[in-house]
Amino acid sequence: xxxxxxxxxxxxxxxxxxxxxxxxxxxxxxxxxxxxxxxxxxxxxxxxxxxxxxxxxxxxxxxxxxxxxxxxxxxxxxxxxxxxxxxxxxxxxxxxxxxxxxxxxxxxxxxxxxxx
Amino acid sequence: xxxxxxxxxxxxxxxxxxxxxxxxxxxxxxxxxxxxxxxxxxxxxxxxxxxxxxxxxxxxxxxxxxxxxxxxxxxxxxxxxxxxxxxxxxxxxxxxxxxxxxxxxxxxxxxxxx
Numbered sequence: 001x002x003x004x005x006x007x008x009x010x011x012x013x014x015x016x017x018x019x020x021x022x023x024x025x026x027x028x029x030x031x032x033x034x035x036x037x038x039x040x041x042x043x044x045x046x047x048x049x050x051x052x053x054x055x056x057x058x059x060x061x062x063x064x065x066x067x068x069x070x071x072x073x074x075x076x077x078x079x080x081x082x083x084x085x086x087x088x089x090x091x092x093x094x095x096x097x098x099x100x101x102x103x104x105x106x107x108x109x110x111x112x113x114x115x116x
Numbered sequence: 117x118x119x120x121x122x123x124x125x126x127x128x129x130x131x132x133x134x135x136x137x138x139x140x141x142x143x144x145x146x147x148x149x150x151x152x153x154x155x156x157x158x159x160x161x162x163x164x165x166x167x168x169x170x171x172x173x174x175x176x177x178x179x180x181x182x183x184x185x186x187x188x189x190x191x192x193x194x195x196x197x198x199x200x201x202x203x204x205x206x207x208x209x210x211x212x213x214x215x216x217x218x219x220x221x222x223x224x225x226x227x228x229x230x
Contacts, residue, residue: 033217042120042205042220043160058217090159105150105207105218107160 002026004108006091012114013081021076021111023091031094032074033105034058034066036087043090049074050096081115088112118143118210122221129196130229137191137224139206144184147209150218151180151191154203163204164191196228 007022025032030051035043035058045058049068063085065077074093078085094105119142129135139149148167152160164173164180166189172181179192193200203225207218 035220040222042222043207043218044220045217048217092160104162104165106162107152109159 004091004093004106006089006108006111008111009109010112012116013078015081015083015115017081018077018079019081019113021078021089021091021113023074023076023108024072025074025091025093025106026072027093027095027106028071029093029095029106030071031096032068033092033094034064034074034076035090035092036060037090037110038087046076046089078113083115086113086115118146118208118219120206120208120219120221122204122206122224124224125222126225126227128227128229131196131198133196133228134192134194135196135226137193137204137206137226139189139191139221141187141189141208141219143210144187145210146184149180149182149189149209150207151178151189152205152207154205154223156203160205193226196226198228198230201226201228 004025033048034046037043044060046064047066049055055066068074089111091108092105095103121140123138150165151163154160166173166182177194182189203223205223207220210219
């Protein structure tokens with residue numbers, strides 16, 4: 001079982017460059033999430049999606065964009081990279097219901113991004 | 117705004133000890149609470165999930181409790197082993213915002229000495 005996979009594992013960007021972080025899950029989960037983790041801090045939600053074609057902002061969405069064209073894939077786009085976006089990025093997925101049932105979130109291995 | 121606090125930030129114990137990690141949250145209106153383990157440079161591994169209607173969950177040497185009224189959860193690790201050394205993260209599934217969104221604490225870094 002692959003679970004949640006992320007690519008690339010590491011990346012160094014120059015200020016102003018753009019890139020897409022890829023995330024794929026094979027568990028047929030409806031919900032997918034992007035978090036960032038800064039050193040010594042808890043994870044913060046960037047964007048999330050409740051299903052294909054539906055996305056919404058989390059706590060720290062500025063400087064990022066997402067799309068969800070399929071159930072499996074949830075790419076995160078960084079436009080005009082800035083040093084403040086240096087972080088570890090985690091993608092996660094879960095199954096949740098409209099009535100409030102929310103199940104275990106499964107996380108990918110992360111992408112370490114440095115912007116210099 | 118929901119806030120999650122984990123105390124202590126770091127803990128060092130000798131092998132074989134039983135230990136308790138603490139997690140507190142400010143808003144008791146939660147969907148669930150999840151405990152994770154994170155090894156250095158790695159992703160998060162889910163340990164236990166407690167739904168809001170439950171009081172505790174157990175898996176092997178791990179037992180997690182939830183007291184919504186007091187805004188607290190504990191993770192009990194029995195007979196600790198060096199392989200338990202990692203950072204343990206507590207996260208609550210918060211109501212009132214994005215459904216399913218987890219609010220994380222900063223973690224407790226556990227070191228188990230042989």
